[in-house]
Amino acid sequence: MLSSMLLGRYIPGNSIVHKLDPRAKLISVLLFMIIVFFANHWVGYGLLILFVLSVTKLAGLSIRFLFNGLKLIFILLIFTFLMHLFLTKGGTVLIDGGFFTIESEGLITGIYITIRLVLLVIITTLMTLTTSPIELTDAIEKLCKPLKSIKVPVHEIAMMMSISLRFIPTLMDETEKIIKAQSARGSTFMTGSLIKRINALVPIFIPLFMSAFKRAEEMAVAMEVRGYQGDAGRTHYRVLSWKNRDTIALIVLLLFGALLLFVRQ
Amino acid sequence: MITLNNIAFKYRDDEVYALDHISIRFNSGEWTSIIGHNGSGKSTLVKIIMGIIEEYEGDIYVDGELLNIESKQTLRRKFAIVFQNPDNQFVGATVEDDVAFGLENLGLDRAEMVKRTEHALGLVNMLDFRKHEPHRLSGGQKQRVAIAGALAMKPEVLILDEATSMLDPSGRKEVLSILSELHERLDTTILFITHDLTEIAESDKVIVMNNGQIVAEGSLEEVYKDKNLLLESNLKVPYTMEISDALLDGSYMTHEELVRRL
Amino acid sequence: MTIQFKNTSVFYHRKTPFEYQALKDINTTFDAGKFYGLIGHTGSGKSTLIQTMNGLLLPSAGTVEVDGIQLTKKVKQKVIHLAKMKVGMVFQFPEHQLFESTVLKDVMFGPMNMGRSEETARKKACDYLQLLNVHESLLDKSPFELSGGQMRKVAIAGILAMEPNILILDEPTAGLDPVSHDETMQLFYDVYKKTGITVILITHDMNDVLKFTDEVKVMSQGSLIKEGITSEILSDGNFMEQYNLEIPHVIRLVQDLKKKGINLKGTPKDTADFIQLYEEWRQSHA
Numbered sequence: 001m002l003s004s005m006l007l008g009r010y011i012p013g014n015s016i017v018h019k020l021d022p023r024a025k026l027i028s029v030l031l032f033m034i035i036v037f038f039a040n041h042w043v044g045y046g047l048l049i050l051f052v053l054s055v056t057k058l059a060g061l062s063i064r065f066l067f068n069g070l071k072l073i074f075i076l077l078i079f080t081f082l083m084h085l086f087l088t089k090g091g092t093v094l095i096d097g098g099f100f101t102i103e104s105e106g107l108i109t110g111i112y113i114t115i116r117l118v119l120l121v122i123i124t125t126l127m128t129l130t131t132s133p134i135e136l137t138d139a140i141e142k143l144c145k146p147l148k149s150i151k152v153p154v155h156e157i158a159m160m161m162s163i164s165l166r167f168i169p170t171l172m173d174e175t176e177k178i179i180k181a182q183s184a185r186g187s188t189f190m191t192g193s194l195i196k197r198i199n200a201l202v203p204i205f206i207p208l209f210m211s212a213f214k215r216a217e218e219m220a221v222a223m224e225v226r227g228y229q230g231d232a233g234r235t236h237y238r239v240l241s242w243k244n245r246d247t248i249a250l251i252v253l254l255l256f257g258a259l260l261l262f263v264r265q
Numbered sequence: 266m267i268t269l270n271n272i273a274f275k276y277r278d279d280e281v282y283a284l285d286h287i288s289i290r291f292n293s294g295e296w297t298s299i300i301g302h303n304g305s306g307k308s309t310l311v312k313i314i315m316g317i318i319e320e321y322e323g324d325i326y327v328d329g330e331l332l333n334i335e336s337k338q339t340l341r342r343k344f345a346i347v348f349q350n351p352d353n354q355f356v357g358a359t360v361e362d363d364v365a366f367g368l369e370n371l372g373l374d375r376a377e378m379v380k381r382t383e384h385a386l387g388l389v390n391m392l393d394f395r396k397h398e399p400h401r402l403s404g405g406q407k408q409r410v411a412i413a414g415a416l417a418m419k420p421e422v423l424i425l426d427e428a429t430s431m432l433d434p435s436g437r438k439e440v441l442s443i444l445s446e447l448h449e450r451l452d453t454t455i456l457f458i459t460h461d462l463t464e465i466a467e468s469d470k471v472i473v474m475n476n477g478q479i480v481a482e483g484s485l486e487e488v489y490k491d492k493n494l495l496l497e498s499n500l501k502v503p504y505t506m507e508i509s510d511a512l513l514d515g516s517y518m519t520h521e522e523l524v525r526r527l
Numbered sequence: 528m529t530i531q532f533k534n535t536s537v538f539y540h541r542k543t544p545f546e547y548q549a550l551k552d553i554n555t556t557f558d559a560g561k562f563y564g565l566i567g568h569t570g571s572g573k574s575t576l577i578q579t580m581n582g583l584l585l586p587s588a589g590t591v592e593v594d595g596i597q598l599t600k601k602v603k604q605k606v607i608h609l610a611k612m613k614v615g616m617v618f619q620f621p622e623h624q625l626f627e628s629t630v631l632k633d634v635m636f637g638p639m640n641m642g643r644s645e646e647t648a649r650k651k652a653c654d655y656l657q658l659l660n661v662h663e664s665l666l667d668k669s670p671f672e673l674s675g676g677q678m679r680k681v682a683i684a685g686i687l688a689m690e691p692n693i694l695i696l697d698e699p700t701a702g703l704d705p706v707s708h709d710e711t712m713q714l715f716y717d718v719y720k721k722t723g724i725t726v727i728l729i730t731h732d733m734n735d736v737l738k739f740t741d742e743v744k745v746m747s748q749g750s751l752i753k754e755g756i757t758s759e760i761l762s763d764g765n766f767m768e769q770y771n772l773e774i775p776h777v778i779r780l781v782q783d784l785k786k787k788g789i790n791l792k793g794t795p796k797d798t799a800d801f802i803q804l805y806e807e808w809r810q811s812h813a
Contacts, residue, residue: 134359162358169400178623180583181618183583184616185640186641186689188608203624203626203636218354219354225315227367227418235369235372236369236375237368238362239375303674303675303676431701433731460704501705508801508802512805520776524783
């Protein structure tokens with residue numbers, strides 16, 4: 001189940017999309033979120049779908065692979081569709097079921113909104129699939145730098161994100177070990193009432209928290225003795241380099257947005 | 266080059282001193298090992314040298330200069346430390362990022378960082394792994410990265426605080442052989458803290474600690490002279506010495522010597 | 528309480544590109560009442576093997592029979608629970624499993640899960656805490672207030688209090704200082720001598736393997752490559768070298784003395800044994 005979840009995973013590769021500067025990708029996704037709303041009839045939506053398909057192709061990923069990843073949010077999509085189907089009124093009445101009606105406006109809005117949602121999820125997934133988490137963190141730190149002037153701790157947040165990312169595999173291993181140790185002591189997690197099952201989580205979470213605190217403490221000391229004192233005077237080993245292709249990518253996206261505005265009715 | 270003068274420290278609420286007025290000199294280019302069981306005071310000593318504990322009695326001199334509030338920023342840079350748990354000191358997302366972490370804090374320019382990172386990873390034979398993420402490394406490899414991170418800072422003293430105690434035998438061997446190479450080839454000053462007598466064979470000087478005090482100090486042979494002292498300090502007597510005690514004169518010897526004399 | 532492996536294989540990540548076989552067609556038996564050593568490099572399959580003994584992992588193919596309980600791919604949860612009650616497992620750094628509000632409650636956790644009454648569980652807990660020299664004044668303390676060494680003892684008591692028929696020790700002394708190491712190993716040996724249970728010890732310390740175990744099984748790359756009498760296998764210099772395993776100190780001494788023309792009779796298990804063998808040789812050559 002969890003393994004089919006694609007959002008937030010990274011698949012290393014060498015495509016042009018992989019090579020784009022993470023800042024360019026992040027800005028593009030944000031821009032795309034706006035551009036999606038320019039479309040208001042089928043030509044616009046058709047162009048959007050075409051655009052997302054081309055980016056997927058460029059990233060060297062298959063459409064089917066991405067659609068499989070959508071399974072997890074399938075219920076959300078259905079729910080959105082049904083809500084608009086029943087609640088949006090206007091146009092001709094298609095079905096009159098007495099206490100409810102389905103009208104043509106509702107059907108069309110339902111379809112459009114669902115497409116919009118699917119495209120947004122796919123484009124965000126494309127970004128995380130082609131960008132390593134640490135690159136994304138760097139991009140966020142760089143892009144949010146101006147916020148520092150209004151006292152947002154941008155560097156600290158980015159540092160927290162990158163250390164959390166670094167510890168995810170360690171803590172996953174640890175969780176597995178603790179589950180095994182408690183299970184060997186006869187703890188059962190799969191059977192019994194809900195309350196029993198929730199109680200069975202205590203022997204797992206407490207050791208996990210204790211160890212996470214200990215790790216955090218040791219990590220803090222290790223960082224301090226290596227001279228870490230926050231952002232002041234700090235340089236960066238990993239550098240992002242903005243290339244022509246990044247500028248071109250953004251221009252293409254903007255032109256595409258303009259095209260959508262042009263075909264808008 | 267580092268001199269500790271009459272250092273004492275008590276943890277809050279404790280009756281007894283965790284460090285009971287000790288004085289030590291660490292000389293440049295020497296490999297000094299401090300051995301003692303858990304709670305003997307050796308880790309407290311490291312915490313004081315590294316500035317993690319700041320309210321101690323006594324004086325520390327580094328290159329003749331007194332360590333105090335004004336001088337500590339510059340003087341502390343002369344030490345770099347590798348801790349016990351390989352996982353809890355790996356800050357970077359990849360091997361090279363981790364080695365560069367300390368350099369970033371120093372505010373070095375990128376070209377210098379790249380140069381030093383590469384050099385340090387070469388010293389510990391981890392260049393091929395520079396792009397690897399920590400969870401794809403063994404314990405021994407992670408500790409080698411930690412050593413590279415310390416060396417990249419160009420410290421005058423490399424401190425290892427039980428850095429081998431969580432490793433398997435091959436990991437231990439890896440770390441120890443890197444250390445002896447550094448010591449021989451580059452004259453790195455090493456301060457090695459351990460509770461395992463089998464790991465100190467290459468040190469120039471050994472310090473035995475018990476109850477916050479230094480109970481013996483000198484060469485390996487000098488420190489090993491007294492079996493009872495080791496036992497009292499809750500340390501394990503090496504097998505060669507146990508056998509020599511029963512069959513020969515009870516003095517310390519290596520395996521080869523023991524075979525020769527039996 | 529025997530454990531029998533029949534054509535046991537374990538695959539990880541089956542049917543994915545990451546598939547790999549952690550256990551390859553294992554056929555072997557652990558007899559009741561013996562002290563076994565299980566040795567091999569990190570990643571050789573030792574940990575996987577022991578986890579199939581109490582159903583933490585189920586075999587992908589073949590069976591594991593624990594004291595008459597058949598563990599296969601499709602076994603029911605209830606049956607797995609039965610196997611868990613027979614097998615006690617001390618993992619590496621067992622102190623990481625402590626969670627209760629008091630030392631006593633934590634040790635009682637295992638026995639209570641086995642369905643023992645609170646009274647019995649308390650009694651067992653107290654007995655084993657005492658055996659491990661955990662002072663009575665600590666029983667109502669939080670386990671997290673204890674020192675590292677004491678936490679380890681409490682965690683071990685928590686396993687022993689379940690009074691398993693088979694005790695599996697996965698590097699139980701990792702990270703301990705040498706004196707605590709010796710104490711802990713001696714303690715396991717005393718429990719073994721007193722109760723006659725089956726013990727399986729995973730360790731990198733060949734001196735311990737020699738001193739405490741009767742038989743040893745050697746693993747490499749998911750296969751069982753050798754099994755037999757401990758002293759014979761550990762004395763096989765070529766084999767030990769081939770698999771990069773360290774020869775115990777006293778065996779190395781015996782072999783080096785042999786080159787000098789001193790032939791000791793028998794293989795010593797530890798330094799005391801060696802000293803005795805050497806004395807005997809000296810007297811016979813006096």
